[in-house]
Amino acid sequence: MKAAKGMRFIFFRELRIIGKDHSLLLTLLLAPLLYLFFYGSIYSYKEEEKVKLAVVDEDQSALSRLLIQQINDLQMVDVLFEPSVDQAQRQMYKGICQGYLYIDKGLGQKVLSLKQANVVLAVNAGRFLPSSDLIASLTKTCLAVSAGVRMHYFEMKGLTESASLKQAMPVNLDYRPMFNERSSYGAFLLPGLLMLILQQTLLLGLAESIASERMKNTLSEWFSHTHGNVIYALAGKGLFYFLLYLAYALFVLIVNFPVFHLKLTAHAGTIVLLITAFILTLIPMAMLIGSFFKSQLLSLQILAFSSYPIFLITGYSWPYKMLPWGIQVISSLLPTTPFMRVYISVAQQGGTLSDNIFNLCHILALLILFAGLSFWRFKRLARKSMKYS
Numbered sequence: 001m002k003a004a005k006g007m008r009f010i011f012f013r014e015l016r017i018i019g020k021d022h023s024l025l026l027t028l029l030l031a032p033l034l035y036l037f038f039y040g041s042i043y044s045y046k047e048e049e050k051v052k053l054a055v056v057d058e059d060q061s062a063l064s065r066l067l068i069q070q071i072n073d074l075q076m077v078d079v080l081f082e083p084s085v086d087q088a089q090r091q092m093y094k095g096i097c098q099g100y101l102y103i104d105k106g107l108g109q110k111v112l113s114l115k116q117a118n119v120v121l122a123v124n125a126g127r128f129l130p131s132s133d134l135i136a137s138l139t140k141t142c143l144a145v146s147a148g149v150r151m152h153y154f155e156m157k158g159l160t161e162s163a164s165l166k167q168a169m170p171v172n173l174d175y176r177p178m179f180n181e182r183s184s185y186g187a188f189l190l191p192g193l194l195m196l197i198l199q200q201t202l203l204l205g206l207a208e209s210i211a212s213e214r215m216k217n218t219l220s221e222w223f224s225h226t227h228g229n230v231i232y233a234l235a236g237k238g239l240f241y242f243l244l245y246l247a248y249a250l251f252v253l254i255v256n257f258p259v260f261h262l263k264l265t266a267h268a269g270t271i272v273l274l275i276t277a278f279i280l281t282l283i284p285m286a287m288l289i290g291s292f293f294k295s296q297l298l299s300l301q302i303l304a305f306s307s308y309p310i311f312l313i314t315g316y317s318w319p320y321k322m323l324p325w326g327i328q329v330i331s332s333l334l335p336t337t338p339f340m341r342v343y344i345s346v347a348q349q350g351g352t353l354s355d356n357i358f359n360l361c362h363i364l365a366l367l368i369l370f371a372g373l374s375f376w377r378f379k380r381l382a383r384k385s386m387k388y389s
Contacts, residue, residue, distance in 0.1 A: 205241070
């Protein structure tokens with residue numbers, strides 16, 4: 001009973017500590033809200049529009065003009081006309097355009113006589129998104145224009161429109177992107193990025209708080225409120241962070257998702273249950289990490305630099321199976337890895353928790369692992385602090 005009362009005291013003690021510590025105040029109260037909207041706003045448009053493409057048309061035929069018009073009508077492309085390939089290359093090297101399209105003389109005549117004709121597309125592959133978007137958009141447009149020309153040819157031969165279409169396009173690809181219908185980079189990146197922001201600020205803040213306890217030699221005071229009961233002491237401190245970040249997670253789902261026009265296919269209760277398990281795993285992990293620092297600043301510096309590596313190795317931005325074996329082992333020890341798999345499956349793809357049993361067990365196993373290691377670590381620290389107090 002006394003230990004439970006002490007746990008409540010530690011909860012409010014943590015609130016007072018944060019109120020007096022400017023570093024914790026900024027990390028836990030200002031940084032999450034600032035980053036959620038700042039980083040989210042960078043990708044708010046989600047997809048590129050009007051990427052500059054230089055066009056060199058040496059054919060000057062009705063077909064080449066039709067092709068250029070179709071390309072320029074794309075939302076993705078903004079055409080710039082250049083007189084020569086050299087001039088188009090210079091424009092690309094200067095960064096004015098992201099590539100150029102060269103239409104050789106005789107294109108229209110070759111196509112109308114059903115001979116093979118080529119157009120040259122050169123793109124700046126140093127920038128991944130513009131080059132891949134240009135290639136995809138122009139490939140579809142060239143195929144559509146070519147099919148139209150072949151249809152016209154077969155109609156002139158006396159075939160009906162339906163028969164001409166079958167001759168021009170014997171195999172029709174019915175391309176339907178699922179979940180991220182417009183295949184936009186922002187819609188892919190933002191859901192995971194928002195959760196990563198919550199994770200990193202939680203790790204930073206709680207690890208800082210633990211490091212501060214060691215730096216200021218207040219561990220004995222912390223544990224004395226629960227009469228040396230480590231479980232209640234950890235629970236009292238962790239409860240504050242659990243409630244705070246559960247509130248942040250609800251804020252993301254209720255505010256950030258609609259503001260950035262992100263789809264949420266799962267029931268709200270399912271998402272909350274998943275995020276609850278994730279936060280419960282992060283709390284003992286953060287406590288364990290913070291227990292190895294005696295400097296609040298050092299813990300902040302090291303964990304701050306961990307954000308990008310964690311994002312890279314969890315399989316969200318790059319396939320997990322393509323990572324080196326050693327990196328896969330490290331990735332498997334991070335709760336972010338299984339959480340992102342379940343989270344994207346449930347929140348974006350319409351999956352259920354039962355579809356992700358293995359990853360849920362993975363999160364549970366990490367929760368048990370970090371909780372056990374934290375208890376063992378703080379049990380030793382409690383004995384040492386009580387001995388010298």
